[in-house]
Amino acid sequence: MHRDVRQGSKLSRRLRCGIAAAAFLLAAGTAGAQTLEVAVEASPAGLDPHIVTAFASSQIVLGPIYEGLTALDKDLNIVPGLAQSWTMSADGKTVTFKLRPGVTFHDGKPMEAEDVASSLRRVVSKDVGSPLASRLAAMESATAVDATTLELKLKEPSAPLLASLTGIAIVPRGLEANKDALQRAPVGTGPFKFEEWRPNGFIRLAKHAGYWNAAGVKLAGVKFNFVPEAATRAVGIGNGQFALLPHIDAATAMQLEGKPNVTMQKTQELAYTLIGMNVSKPPFDNAKVREALNYALNRKEIIDAALFGAGAPAAPLPPVLKDWAVEVKDLPCYAYDPAKAQALLKESGVALPISVSMTMLPRQDIRDIAQVVQQQLGKVGIKVELKNPELGQFVQDWRNSNFDLFASTNAGSIEPDDYFYRAFRTGGSTNVFKYSNPELDALLDKGRATLDKPARQTIYRDVQKILGCTGPAAHIAYPTLFSAVRGNLQGYQIYANRSLVSLGGASLR
Template identity: 55%
Template sequence: MIRTTLLASTACLIGAAAAAQTLDVALDVPPAGLDPHLVTAFNSVLIASPAIYEGLTSIDNDLNVQPGLATDWTISEDGLTYTFTIVEGATFHDGSALTAEDVAASLRRVQSEDIASPLASRIDLVTGIEAVDDTTVELTLSAPFAPLLASLAGIAIVPAEFETDPEALQQTPVGTGPFRFEEWQPNGYISLTAFDGYRVEGQPALDEVRFHFVPESATAQAGLLSGDYDLLPTIDPATALMLEGQPDLNIQTTRDLAYTLIGMNASVPPFDQPEVRRAVNLLLNRQEIIDAALFGAGVPAGPLSPALTSWALDVSEFDCYTTDVDAATALLEEAGVETPVQVRMIVLPRQDARDIAQVAQQQLAAGGFELTLENQEIGTFVQDWRNGNFDMFVSANGGNVDPDLYFYRTFFGGGSTNVFQYADDELDAMLDEARSLTGTEARKEIYDEIQRKLACEGPVAHIAYADLSAAVAEGVSGYTISPIGRIADIATIDVAE
């Protein structure tokens, strides 16, 4: 209770102060909560990290692992023990000091079945978590796990008192980041104010970051041009084209690590049959979808982004990526599927997802699939997605720097985001082997096999890796678009008065 009282009183003091420099950010939809161990929606993650929350490690814009709340670490020769040294002088936004116990409690919280974190698969090989002293945490693993350091970058550290609380952080987040939560106006904005106890001298450069919820793209564009907004961190290709060349405005573009997808519920007919999932892929024309829904700004997606040059296979290796209606029809007949097939498809509330759904609806109709599209608000979509309440869905998914961080939680039987209820013993065995190896070459051989298997018969039809674009007002300095879709340099961004 002491933490809560301090948080409220400190918020009043900060709220009374006038913010001198504010970064006004326009987002299309409000977040579906701000608990870093529970949220999966893009805007939830974008707001929460790294502005409010930090992990033991971090990922830079070049996709390399860097220190975070851990200044350094050692790894035992057998790869089973990791010892982390916690940074000195870090405090939570409620004024309490960060200790190793907070780190340990945060990791236990992610593993807790009661919390049911979608991040649980990232550290499921961690069998021992010990706060050795106030500044040292030791993790013991059941098997070597090469992606652990990258995994920990996505797990925020929160105060130990929230270990068993599944609700408090959703509306009132408490982290160690450069900005602290100030105010949430439903359907209006979320305000984060500079944390004066942040451990890095001179950071943050801003007094406030205000995330405005602007569902209409035209309204966001007009606000950017008029000076109401300083940054549109994720804009669709149509908006990028319209804003290109505007004075006092910069468009930054990179290859997105995230991707758009069509998901299939592998527990319900007819998608419980691999032949049907292959048929869906054969009916899709990804380039046509990219041209129509993304204005050509993207590339056909395999299971891994081409940005991961050390891991990703070229889509030319997947035989189901050549559109063939006759072959798809033959597969459906072989599987005993009677057409037409009535399908309920839920759609993420993003313009690119809506457009992809409409094109896919037409393409899949050629094989006898009659899709009913449900355009849902974000809370309903996330709930249906997590509960497997769909036949198919169209969405977008954030990418990761290591294949295990996507594949294991998504496709392993019982994985923490295996909403498809997909199960394949052969795939599970490959995933277990790949994550336990330490040599990149040996891991790549297995992940090549996994990509070939998932591309055509998995529960996901990967659609596109888009060109990720952001629109930045000229007065904003220090911002660089990140392929992981976050405002990675939020602590050093400045806005000219």
């Protein structure tokens, strides 16, 4: 009996030690595997990567949830994505992609070449109406040769193709005519899978255990908290409630500068702020009125007042694209000249004063820009009423061209064609301006079919000169982009195109 008690005691101690050791190993195994708390300004209007346009949506879906055939690194170089390699035929009209092995969707199904082919067909489907469709205008067919090989046939060579594919997410096959399935329940191949969406609260993502590079994913998940007030977000990162405020405005960045345990990352962003004009409606159907609007804008004053000086005046392409962009000084109408604006308005024959409305993207920096623009245009006889819809309504009105003017941002790209073809070519998939210019169309068609870079540079310089003064968009600024990062967040890197792809390799300590 005595021996049994001692044995029981030993067994009990061993059991307690075993439990303690298991607990230690479990803790060691999950150390750093925490959920990252992120605060963002707005809830997304939807989560379908082929439909959404607003940054509130795209920053969540592109990178964390979805991936493309090709990708961009931090220095904006094209690198392999879901395609590990590709080859192009001698005539430039057939591209063959070899897919990365071992990729699975978040529902556990393998990602195969037919999923890729289906995704590309979905983007050009009229039933879906994707704003990305113009990026694949050169595509004739997409065919799965076998499970890991995709053949893309083109109508003509396409210089921007590989850059365009970085922003086209691969989704499961069978959704080519369905524009509802992914809006609230996304299914991608990225490092994080969708878990929960509480409207006006948060979106929660969890680590995708079947991710092709799961060993590199250190976070247990990411929670995007919707916090409309900039001051509340600033307090939250200051006290450690949030570990990341991505893509904040200059005012918030200034407020947080020097805060303990908060560092600021910044870069010149690719996206530009703009005032868009609906050329299907008077008075912006008149080229002289569009030119006058440009002369009436003091871009430096706008940047100083609305962006606290953190930005560069915007020509049609960002200054970081040194091989492509014309300088602001080469566009005469970008020199502030209210007298010239008034003279052009008089020449236009339009009755003064002009009364129009401007719909604003519901983001603080855009509202601030719109208010300064309102004051400047008022001085030359253009009276502007400001409209401030919620995000979903703004996107709907924008897509339906339900505006006189709008103040917003346009997403950036390393490829000039991605800026111009979809937005300004006749019938372009995001040509909400209703702009049509046969001379510009011919240049854009030539630009995407020309493979020689010096020849393309000449073409796009001509494109910028047409768009700069009489196009439907008055480019305002390329802002400085900021992210506020807590000291315990490691591995996050700010990208000039606002991608949050680096969260796939980030960790908390």
